[in-house]
Amino acid sequence: MSTGTASAAAGLTRPFATVSPRTRTRIPLIVTAVLLLVMFGVGSVRYEGFLSAQVVLNLLIDNGFLLVVAVGATFVILTGGIDLSVGSMVALSTTLTAWLVESHGWPLAAVIPLVLLVGAASGTLMGWIIHTFEIQPFIVTLAGMFLARGLCYTISTESITISDPTTAGIAQTRLYGPGGLFVSIPVVIALAVLVTAFVVLHHTRFGRNVYALGGNESSARLMGLPVGSTKIAVYAVSGLCSALGGVLLTFYMLSGYALHAMGMELDAIAATVIGGTLLTGGSGFVLGTALGVLVLGMIQTVVNFQGTLSSWWTRIVIGALLLVFIVLQRLMSGRRPAAD
Amino acid sequence: MATPPTPRPTDSGDPQPVLEAQGIRKQFPGVLALDGVALRLFPGEVHALMGENGAGKSTLIKVLTGVHPADGGTILVDGRPHVFADPLQAQQAGVSTVYQEVNLCPNISVAENVLIGREPRRFGLIHWSAMRQRAAELLTELDLGLDVTSLLGSHSLAVQQLVAIVRAVDVSAKVLVLDEPTSSLDREEVAQLFTLVRRLRDRGVAILFVTHFLDQVFDLCDRVTILRNGRLEGEYPIGELTPVTLVQRMIGGELATLDQLSVRAHEEAAQRATSEPFLQARRLTRTGSVEPYDLDIHAGEVIGLAGLLGSGRTEVARLLFGADSADAGEVSIEGRKVLLRTPRHAIARGIAFCSENRKSEGLVGELTVRENIVLALQAARGWTRPLSRTKQDELARHWIQALDIRPGDPEAQVRHLSGGNQQKVLLARWLLTAPRLLILDEPTRGIDIGAKAEIQKLVARLAGEGTAVLFISAELEEVLRLSHRIAVLRDHRMVATLTNDDTVTPERLLTTIATGADS
């Protein structure tokens, strides 16, 4: 009898299925990577100067800050939440950094920790409100979005240029590799954030709690997982990442401005979702998010290289490329919707 | 009414309960779910918590373990007043619980579901290989040889239930609470679970056990606390009760219909088998879940599906309903070939399927009881032909009464109903579509004995009226009692179809299930 059960149980893994379910969840990731390569190939054929490693590195240079922000958004989305405040938090961080450094002469080394703290603290606050009062994250983070952007304006409606030599120095430093290829310091930071996030999500208790929470919140609670603190923590992570993204953007732009990073929350969410994370939570990979960021960046690069598009055609082409990408991604990953 | 509780004199000699509740009150909007309930759990005992569907068992457990705050009363842990703010605190204090519905995360692996929150770590990071190994070891304790890296959601409900139990047991708690852990388990798994529970009891763990199976109570438990309508009926040593008195105390009266259906309608079966079958499946198969099978179902016939846990009973049913689409083979209904690609197709041809997994595949929690009941009928009619509100009310009231769903308010949100009552709602939904073929996958899961007898009678009556029924149940007795014929599954393969006559004894059926061959 008991052998019967054991063998039946062994059969539970669908012995005839060719791909294990675990691998199956990674298919979208692989497909996305392949499509990205295809896109790069097509670009190389079509445009002069496209086929160069620097184009790829520029993708990182130009999107490092978005990557950091999107990594933060991934944490939140994995729990089934959403954080609309990230774009405004980025703007607030740039404004705050520039304001403190320029108008108050604070040293950058003091400003950056402070800005990161502000980001993490405001994320924590939002998470706390969401958890304690059971309010939908959409509204709370929308209020956070208004507030952060509003604070930018109250600090300064004008763009604040940073002439501080340390900041400018970091911003203009290029790390050269072989063949005259270079990246900027923010790229290194962004990649470090990505790796850290990967380790945290896949190899720490907190990370696994994030997935469990996204899978089923009430179950996670009944399983005795620290639902409240995990929830608060993901918003804190998101706040921290957007503050860091803001710092990186400050380096990128060498300025603080209330209108920076307009709509970046949508870019971050889109990158995450294109990277295969389900908006309903519980499923996704942070490496996918990186691919999502690259997809958005690649589309932008292709459009820039095209160089003949009028303003509206730019939009239409971006939309069309996105459409082609998404549809191929879906068709190649198997027709079943990933949800349910 | 209650006999004064006496601590078990035999064990440990420790008269102090490890967990005690006094005068617990819990009020939900419109429902006083618990009213002055008391409970005592001593180390080294298995304590049964009994009561009808909706009596308040699960609520009591949730109040004790910090899921719901109590509205009144005291909870004592080791003799000191203590309240858990959430299940995490309960777990930290040594109270480990398996709640009624499977409460695990379908999106992470089996190993993680067993060990999440207590993962083995190395250098602060999760030690994955140690974790997989540990999980696999724990699962073999229940003789469950799963691939622990597979996603939990890919497994059948029974397997998930076992994983939940394994998780709770591993906490090595002072108190283990099991809310209907056996509701979809086979007798083999039940036996294994009981061995495990006894072992824990002997180690001094206090076990609170909720079930609707009387034999399990008498088999395993030392004492019983009985709830009725949210009130404490009493606490008894098991020796003081007989099955009949236990039931009487639960329902507060005589159970007239406890004598179950005795007739086995095998003569009819023989006679039906000669007529043309309502549904005929030929070489129906789906890669990875069921190997090709043939099945005939006649009108008015109850076919039981028997098999071990995970043998593929649910999968067979899902194919017939189009819930999963078949890779090969064909189905004909009344002689005409049909394609059952989606549930819609099947429903249009008079097939109904009551899923075993009421939480994720059955009920729409936010909707009311009324809406859940009329949902299938309404879906079949399409949105342009709405059932009028009066008609809906009428149907809802009829079935609430017929199945004794409580609370009887058709406008209550279905997720607030007790587990057994939810199951009844699900049954009502399909019964009222008056299907030609009714597929019932574990229809009596979590249903109390009184209601179970009612449902069995209902199935028999429906069959008598000409409905074909495909009946899946982990309870062999139930299958034997109701079915005209029994199809046996083993390892995703249909190995035998037995006509349920006097020669089919439980033993013979068990052998067939185990060996795959009819002796």
Next chain:
Amino acid sequence: MTTQPAKSEAVGGIGRRLAGHRLLWPALILLALLLGNLAFHHDFFSVRVRDGHLYGSLIDILQFGAPLTLVALGMTLVIATRGIDLSVGSTVAIAGALACGHISTAAHPGSVATMLTAVALALGVALVLGLANGFLVSGLGVQPIVATLILMVAGRGVAQLITGGQIVTVTSAPYKMIGGGYWLTFPFAVLLATALVAFTGFVTRRSALGMLIESVGGNPSASRLVGIRAGGLLALVYVFSALCAAVAGLMISSNVSSADGNNAGLWIELDAILAVVVGGTALTGGRFSLGGTVLGALIIQTLSTTVYSLGVPPETTLVFKAFVVIVVCLVQSPVFRAKVLRRRRTTTPRSHTTAGTAPQQQEVRA
């Protein structure tokens, strides 16, 4: 079996009472906002008849709130299915651009026939856009947020393509009627929005549509097993959302007699989602409340009007809005109300501690 004495308390009315409750708080918030305005401008509530039509701040709120209400109306159904429609802003722009583009090049820009063909054109294209969204979501299983993001990005480009990047100005009395005209002294836009809301309410609640949508949003896999054609329903709600957005787009462009491909309906999706959520429909799908959505839209519009009439400087507008939104959602949160109320009521939080096992003090909630 026996009836249960412990639970016999007026069970029947609960559902309905709760429904009443759901709208109670948004309504109170709206009222509070309006009264706040009254405190600053004593004639805030005054409605006069001027040039044969109603005139006053309240009328403005209704009139400018009408397009938002419509967009939110469509959004409500989409959200009820667990979806989200980011493309409504672009649809608003496209509808306005198409209609104005058609009228401005027509032989008789002022004729009713031109207006009608313009409207039909806009609605027809919106139908196609909605179908496209619906196909991506239900046919291909693309997550709604990305599916509609595509149209959100491309759609605005299409709108600008139609207008040639310019603002197309039209002079057409019949067209002006849709968003800026008056009928029986009432703003026509308000009447139109009211009619559409009433119609939607009627259809969803009188037919089984509402229930089926809620079922699909509440539990998709269960809905599949009861045989609900979720694909069709999804397509339907996206089409409906696009149509609502198109009507809103017509209103907006008609109100200023011009179509602005770039700015019309910019960020309206965010406002609409906010209106839906404030109105009590959860983004996780399932139960929806059209009445709540209408109140939500009016709250948001009143908030904008308040900002203008209080003279909140533009730099602090967003901070002001943030605080109002936070207060609104706190007040709406039953947990918050319970906590605040309990703090006020209970004076005896008894706490018990146990040795070792749980260090924190616990509160027995009585």
Next chain:
Amino acid sequence: STEGPAAGSSSGAKAGSGKTITLGFAQVGAESGWRTANTKSVQEAAKKAGITLKFSDAQQKQENQIKAIRTFIQQKVDVIAFSPVVESGWDPVLKEAKDAGIPVILTDRAVDSKDTSLYKTFLGSDFVKEGKSAGEWLTSAYANEQGPVNIVELQGTTGSAPANDRKAGFADVIRADGKFKIVASQSGDFTRAKGKEVMQAFLKSQKDIDVLYAHNDDMALGAIQAIEESGKKPGTDIKVISVDGIKDAFVAMTEGKINVVVECNPLLGDQLMELTKKVAAGESVPPRVETQEGVFPQDKAAAALPSRNY
């Protein structure tokens, strides 16, 4: 290493050898009719001048503009021109361009970089000056009247450069005379719909409005509708001052609904191409070239209307 070789400094020379010049133009976006006219002017002028134009639209985002410039560098264009979204934050990317030996021309708006070697020249208008012109018209129109003069202001998108500067320039001028009072000032986001909505609220919350100052024509046109609906006459009961000079505004002006338009000329394509050629050939150019702009009071409107083509 952190300091690398200055790559590709040879690419600038090839333009001199008679090849067609490639100009990379990074536009802000297409947020208004004014901007579209600006784009069109550049595109048409490039075609006329035989210059290959690489056009990129940043959709109002500085990040995108920087990315576009980087792409131009990657593509080794001969000259880069762009209309900065904002003044600041251009140093790193401009330095990259300089390192690559590609000359840069700013259009429409300056950058505030200390290092003026990063760009060759600036071609465009001065938003502060526009605000001042608006203010000056107002002070002269009310020179002989008694105060107070109640002004409502419709600002552009909060924080945007034209909004900041037009507000500052205007305020600068009217501050001199105490009778001018800005009684309400709100952002109308540069759009007609918002302009109308905000004006409608102003008309109800402000008892007495004498003058409307709108940061662009679209908001003014929206506000005019609101004024008319309230039963007042724009241009008469409430004086209307606007900036930009689009065709619709001139039409409204001929109808007497707008009193004055301060022009902000988007048609700088030809001037840009001329500069491009010079810069590409290595000729020296003046560091600042201003576009032709004027102030159009009502009486000049009818005459100027036919020449308005955007």
